[in-house]
Amino acid sequence: MSIIGGLNKDFESRVRLGLMSVLMVNDWIDFTEMKNLLKVTDGNLASHSSALEKKEFIEIKKEFIAKKPKTSYRITIKGRKAFQQHLDALEKMMRG
């Protein structure tokens, strides 16, 4: 079980927490912008984002624009729900 007291283990890492936070308040965000916002390396972002995709918390879109590959991220409904629960749990712990 990855949920303890409402806290979701999937969001424990700083990078994933940041990635989900960004996607909560934005629509599609591309790889470069996400990398700059989170201040992480390419590999780090790629591994965390694919882990979140596997859990179906985010959607990853890969396309070619002017022959250059472009990767973008968006939160899924499932991801939004899970992250909101995580956020509620954090706030509850903060108050309690």
Added chain:
Amino acid sequence: MNKKVTADLAHIKEMMERSSRFISLSGLSGIGAGIVGLFTGIIAIYIIGDNEIVVEGSQMANSSSTMVQSIVGLGVLAMLMAIFVACVFTIRKSKKLGLKIWTSTTKRVLIQLTIPLLAGGIFLLVLLQHSLYGLIAGTTLVFYGLALINVEKYTFSELKYLGILEIFLGVLALFWIENGLIFWTIGFGVLHIIYGVILYKKHQ
């Protein structure tokens, strides 16, 4: 444990703000633009002097067309200077915060600012064409205020109150055309400086 919770929540809040709001806007930008506005207003009042600005263009003598030209030139120059000052301080602040300047948030802010300002600019050209000089001061204030309200959701929400005050002053300037430039100077000069100081104290 509690420390981690606090840090996590702070991180979430920071990432949400960084990614969706244009937080590089510097209070110094407001102060700088305000000083430009203040001097521009005072110079304009001095240039116009005792000449009465009236809505009906035909009452303006031919000799005053150079006056109109210098006022328009002054206005354009002031606008360019204010934009330059605002950009310098904003770029400086975003460097300080370690943020990229050209992001999708910046683009959104610029587009949302440009739409009302462009509409206002075209409207001003129409006023000039019909020699309705008296309406210019109020019109610039109203459209500028609308642009601020339009962009408020992508940056500091205090911008909304500045926008409302600018529109209010603009409406006053349209009703009391003879005092239009005084309202203009308060709106673009004094209000910018006050707002800049508040923003600087709060967010710097």
